[in-house]
Amino acid sequence: MKRLVESPDKKCYDDIEVESKRTVDALLGNNDIFIASRSTINISLSIYYCGSEEFAEGAVWGPKVVDHFVLYYVYEGKGVLTVGNRTYALKKGDGFLVPKDVLTSFQADKRNPMKAAWVGFYGYLAEGYLKRCHLTDNHPIFSYTKDEFFLESFSEMIQVSKRKHNRYCKMMSILYNIMSRLIDITHDNDVGNKHIDSVELYLRKAIEYVDMNYSKKMSIQDMSDYVGLDRKYLHRIFKVNLDKSPQEYLIVYRITKACSLIRNTDLSISNIAMSVGYNDMFHFSKIFKKTIGVSPSEYRLNPIETKDEMDRQVRTNQEVDGDQGQVIQELRSAIEELKSVIQDKNNEKA
Numbered sequence: 001m002k003r004l005v006e007s008p009d010k011k012c013y014d015d016i017e018v019e020s021k022r023t024v025d026a027l028l029g030n031n032d033i034f035i036a037s038r039s040t041i042n043i044s045l046s047i048y049y050c051g052s053e054e055f056a057e058g059a060v061w062g063p064k065v066v067d068h069f070v071l072y073y074v075y076e077g078k079g080v081l082t083v084g085n086r087t088y089a090l091k092k093g094d095g096f097l098v099p100k101d102v103l104t105s106f107q108a109d110k111r112n113p114m115k116a117a118w119v120g121f122y123g124y125l126a127e128g129y130l131k132r133c134h135l136t137d138n139h140p141i142f143s144y145t146k147d148e149f150f151l152e153s154f155s156e157m158i159q160v161s162k163r164k165h166n167r168y169c170k171m172m173s174i175l176y177n178i179m180s181r182l183i184d185i186t187h188d189n190d191v192g193n194k195h196i197d198s199v200e201l202y203l204r205k206a207i208e209y210v211d212m213n214y215s216k217k218m219s220i221q222d223m224s225d226y227v228g229l230d231r232k233y234l235h236r237i238f239k240v241n242l243d244k245s246p247q248e249y250l251i252v253y254r255i256t257k258a259c260s261l262i263r264n265t266d267l268s269i270s271n272i273a274m275s276v277g278y279n280d281m282f283h284f285s286k287i288f289k290k291t292i293g294v295s296p297s298e299y300r301l302n303p304i305e306t307k308d309e310m311d312r313q314v315r316t317n318q319e320v321d322g323d324q325g326q327v328i329q330e331l332r333s334a335i336e337e338l339k340s341v342i343q344d345k346n347n348e349k350a
Contacts, residue, residue, distance in 0.1 A: 045123035047171055050157050052117040055079070055108035062105030068122040069130065070098035071178070072106075073150045077114035081106045083140045090114060093145040095182075097130065099137040117154035119175060132204075133182035144185060153178050202227050202237055206246065214254050215277050220246045254278070255291045262300045269296045 048068055055077075063082065072095060079090040082105045083098075090096065090106070092114075098104045100122075108114050135142065144150060157174045160167050205227045213222070223246060224231040238246050254276040261272045270281045273296075278284035288296050 045125045045129070045172070045175075046121060047168070047175060048120040048122060050117070050119040050154070050161055050171070052115070052154065052158060054115045055113045057108065057113045058110040059108045059113065060105065061107075063103050064105070065101055065103055066098060066120075067100060068120055069100050069126055070118055070120045071135075072096050072098065072116050072118040073154055074114045074116045075151045075154075077112045078109035079106055079114040079116075080109075081141065083137055086138075088141050090141070093143055095142045095144065095150060097135045097137075097140040099140060100127075102137045117151075117158065119154070119157060119178075121175065129179045129183075132186065133179065134186045135182070142182065142185065149181060150178065153181075199237055199241070202229055202234070203241060206234065206238070210250055210253050213277075214250065214257065215275055217277065217279070218250075220250075223250075251287060251291060255288055258284075258288060258296070259292070259299070259303075262296060263303050269300075272296065 074090050074092055074094045074096075076092055078092075081088045081090055081096050084102055084104075088096070096106070130136065133142070153174055157171055160170045160174065163170075206223055209218075209223050209226045220234070221231055224234045227234060229237075235245055238244055238249060242249060244252070258272050258276045261267055261275060262269075265272075267275070269285070273279075273281045273284035276284075278287070285295055288299070292299060
């Protein structure tokens with residue numbers, strides 16, 4: 001490599017690169033840092049722990065099942081991953097998912113054992129984000145060698161985790177950055193391979209718009225403009241694939257969010273209505289009762305008794321096949337995961 005030196009007392013650029021690489025490696029090493037318990041968890045997305053390890057020759061993890069997700073990144077060496085009955089070779093620059101509720105194991109290579117960093121996380125939005133990254137139990141790996149983004153991100157997360165103040169917000173921002181980069185990589189790969197399905201893209205953008213704007217005044221025309229489709233065609237796509245109109249989808253999304261706020265906060269019904277996009281509390285109460293079967297106040301007094309009604313109302317009946325179905329399932333999975341978490345909390349109280 002050509003050495004660029006301005007004067008004898010200044011370091012050349014390639015020396016600086018080597019020093020930077022050593023610094024990142026030194027920051028990783030062996031770490032296992034616990035971050036949050038179930039009692040302190042943010043039910044949408046929360047980090048449980050993070051860590052890194054220079055695995056011994058032939059070291060084995062598992063096989064076992066975990067009740068959350070763990071994302072690993074291999075920054076040196078080799079290994080083998082087994083998820084269910086499928087096996088994958090691992091090398092430097094590969095990342096892999098330990099999926100929730102699936103028997104998983106991995107083993108470091110005996111000659112060139114891997115070094116890896118990881119983050120464990122949970123929440124009803126987690127599976128949706130991972131599906132957008134194309135990371136599932138059937139496709140648990142990715143590869144990225146363009147730059148040192150993932151190595152540097154995990155290194156920063158581990159260092160931040162050792163702080164005594166403001167570590168959690170910073171760590172969550174790093175996790176979101178990692179997710180964002182994975183989604184971008186997936187999108188770039190899809191475009192490059194020409195595998196994108198136009199309907200999937202339209203639905204993804206529509207779901208994205210609802211997620212970003214449900215808490216404020218919005219119209220279906222606004223959604224159509226954002227997606228770039230005629231309103232009637234957008235309506236048709238929703239009905240065919242979700243068995244709901246865009247308006248019905250928006251209502252279900254808002255009421256599901258409202259149910260979560262009623263169950264998990266002491267906010268007034270009026271404040272909850274405003275938080276999910278209804279400026280008129282009476283209109284909100286009317287829509288809530290029509291969807292759930294009881295008024296918001298009655299639901300707060302006895303949420304367990306009305307849960308079956310909620311299940312019937314928010315369940316999407318039509319099954320969708322293929323990759324398109326994975327994207328559409330994002331909200332559906334979020335709703336089901338949320339109800340599962342709520343039920344677990346109710347069981348603990350009982």
